[in-house]
Amino acid sequence: MGWCPCSGKSKKTTKKKHSTKSDYQIQSTSDKLKVKPAFNVSKEGDKDGGSDHIAAHTFTFRELASATKNFRSDCLLGEGGFGRVYKGRLEGTNQVVAIKQLDRNGLQGNREFLVEVLMLSLLHHPNLVNLIGYCADGDQRLLVYEYMPLGSLEDHLHDLPPDRKRLDWSTRMRIAAGAAKGLEYLHDKANPPVIYRDLKCSNILLDEGYHPKLSDFGLAKLGPVGDKTHVSTRVMGTYGYCAPEYAMTGQLTLKSDVYSFGVVLLEIITGRKAIDNSKAAGEHNLVAWARPLFRDRRKFSQMADPTLQGQYPARGLYQALAVAAMCVQEQPNMRPVIADVVTALSYLASQMYDPDSESAQSFRSSSSTPRARRDQ
Template identity: 70%
Template sequence: MMSCFRCCMSEEKIARKSLKKSIKEYHDTKTLNSFANISFKTDSSRRKYITDEIAKIGKGNISARIFTYRELCVATQNFHPEYLLGEGGFGRVYKGHLECTNQVVAVKQLDRNGFQGNREFLVEVLILSLLHAPNLVNLVGYCADGDQRILVYEYMANGSLEDHLLDLPPGKKPLDWETRIKIATGAAKGLEYLHEQANPPVIYRDFKASNILLDENFNPKLSDFGLAKLGPTGDKSHVSTRVMGTYGYCAPEYALTGQLTTKSDIYSFGVVFLEIITGRRVIDNNRPTEEQNLVTWAQPLFKDRRKFVLMADPLLQGKYPIKGLYQALAVAAMCLQEEAATRPLISDVVTALEFLSVDNLGEGGNENMENDGADEGTKEE
């Protein structure tokens, strides 16, 4: 029965073969690891290197357009603050309009003083140019004029999952249960593509609520691939790398040893899924001491099903299927196992979440729970 969730269209198989070939060629160039050590005498030599490297590795498959800085200044009204969509450690993102194609886009201007700027820029361009899936954000193009490093993406009308889930301003409508499961399922499918269809696998390494973007229908797409790494190949069990990512989302074994596997992403998915279910931030210093770390707070509650209702986001107001809550928390708990080997594969997570989505619809979606304990639990804050 579970196999019915799999999509096996011949067109997808053809695309996958082409993808594997492109990624193999990309990997065979062995240039990825050298990006961290790029140094140039002049801006023009840096720009030429980036353009040549993208062309060489892409083998002509790069569809991303090369923009001039001037074009993007026009698109964003000289990066006017009024068009600012958000900012983080990487730089700022602006809403833009491309006159030539009449397309609304998101323009990410990387911080010129940011860590690993050239490497992250190259990795993001290459990965998003060579990998295409419904749950990965689409890269429209890039700019490498002078010391500018700018990425141009499709515009996602509903911003990030974080905008709709965490620290909601008064009056903003919270996500309903069905939409939360839809977002979790789509995000898991994005990881499934990276882990199991890309060859070699790609470890995302920065899975968090702010990197899950939502379109006008709340369909999710993963974004921000600057920290992504090609996964282990052959008989290697892991990739050793310096610890990068966001505090709270990193798997314990990766934080301790720097040994990265796809199971590190599974842990991060478990953290985000727990945020989706509870409406709580992974690290929240405004809560009582024992509740500041979401995973630490949740671990003892995972062991007692009677306490599961205490973990549901109070903003749901009890409107969720009780069985669905139990199953969702069970998936989150599996992903958050301390031992990496005991965490599920992402394909198993996708199957479980798709089953959960169908099961919820069969139960009538958002049903009110009627037992007193459940009502009390959902009101607990």
């Protein structure tokens, strides 16, 4: 399961309004989630399934221990930088949930815990995972999410067991479009905008029907406002997904997320990992491997995931790779805004591909991928 970001140390150099010790002694959401006047979800976001403010429920440690049968090993779903994630069932409602327990000796700490509670209590969208509540009993820190039965996108792309069904082309495009919509909500509908900062396959969780939702918001940052062009912060995230300018300077922008999305889209198309040291020399880094191939359309078919066994529309592959290539441009101002990525991928996801139909081998030539704006 990809519930937890694998990132660096939790301490950051940027100043935060909520950075005192008392921030971590959360007594109730009404006392601590008071960023609403400066952090509102816009009315347009509400149309997408959001609401201005829904307070997360507070749980006792005893309640969550009971829900997980005292955190029994057979309830363990996965493990990451934050700690362990368990499947549980809440006694009061009988609801199945995922419970993430902070590793007190881990790389991520109280600040990430607080950021995630604040972000997911204020941000609501069909493509963001739903935070049900949290526990801050004593030194215990736990987060309670809706349970995502199909695990993470990573579970369905990499190191698949022989009995697991491979994702078909249409499902891949629907997942990509849904993840992009979640990112669009953070960038364009939240006010001020939110930079996700840890977009990767393991943080895209899948509900029934492979409906994608972004998870793990502990590294999220409020984006630049007014005449500011970036947010300066300590470099955090996951190697292979970080935009080069952010990795080198610590200057974080919305385009940093767009780069990370491009890496994820490449993984979806190619079936390769962002970083894979088992590959031949020169192929360890997915973006570095892909860039020369982007220049020759005749080589695009070489980039398709072999497990698709050729069952994909040629025009759809070209258009998806064109979107990915724009997203992973080295210069941030050359990358598209996420709204244009959503437009392009929504179009690709709407094209029903039938591998048995000869007419499905190409998409309508009259509606090619929309040209991306480069104005942000």
